[in-house]
Amino acid sequence: MSDATREEKAAALEALRTQAATCRKCELCEGRTNVVFGDGSPDARVLIVGEAPGKNEDLQGRPFVGAAGKYLDELLSIAGLAREDVFIANVLKCRPPGNRNPRPEEIKACADYLRGQTRVVSPEYIVTLGNFATKFILRTECGITRLRGRLQQAGRFKVFPVFHPAAAIYDQAKRPVLEDDFARLGELLA
Numbered sequence: 233m234s235d236a237t238r239e240e241k242a243a244a245l246e247a248l249r250t251q252a253a254t255c256r257k258c259e260l261c262e263g264r265t266n267v268v269f270g271d272g273s274p275d276a277r278v279l280i281v282g283e284a285p286g287k288n289e290d291l292q293g294r295p296f297v298g299a300a301g302k303y304l305d306e307l308l309s310i311a312g313l314a315r316e317d318v319f320i321a322n323v324l325k326c327r328p329p330g331n332r333n334p335r336p337e338e339i340k341a342c343a344d345y346l347r348g349q350t351r352v353v354s355p356e357y358i359v360t361l362g363n364f365a366t367k368f369i370l371r372t373e374c375g376i377t378r379l380r381g382r383l384q385q386a387g388r389f390k391v392f393p394v395f396h397p398a399a400a401i402y403d404q405a406k407r408p409v410l411e412d413d414f415a416r417l418g419e420l421l422a
């Protein structure tokens with residue numbers, strides 16, 4: 233929907249959100265409190281793609297509201313961005329129990345929602361956070377450590393893979409790398 237107005241995009245996203253709200257395509261629906269569809273500007277230049285909701289996101293129904301979200305806000309500001317400027321979504325819309333890794337069948341069941349969000353928002357850049365988002369968007373088996381900070385092309389989208397903010401919370405050595413990558417994103421957008 234690259235030529236659609238902001239209002240048309242907002243309406244298309246709301247229709248997808250309504251559809252996702254009652255989704256029962258995989259077993260994650262049994263344990264969820266909320267479907268975490270995603271939030272942000274319907275005509276954002278940048279789509280941020282995370283992995284899956286955690287405990288706080290499941291409780292609040294919004295993406296990146298916990299510790300990783302707080303750090304993501306800092307990273308966005310390094311790139312000269314605020315949350316309202318971007319659209320934030322996840323590969324999975326429901327929380328895996330105990331925050332385990334997404335399973336292939338869950339990723340497959342959920343794929344149409346992220347594809348729909350990408351088509352509607354029609355961003356210029358997709359920033360993939362960590363392995364699951366990067367592998368999904370780039371259809372690659374290549375890991376994030378090799379791909380991070382290297383601008384890729386996927387169809388008409390520029391894709392910029394970076395470490396997941398949660399990984400940089402656990403492993404402080406990743407912080408300067410991640411922060412440099414967001415500074416580079418800011419340069420790309422300027």
Ligand code: URA
Nearest residue numbers: 282283284285295296
């Ligand atoms: N981690 C993610 O990948 N997504 C969220 O929404 C929160 C934490």
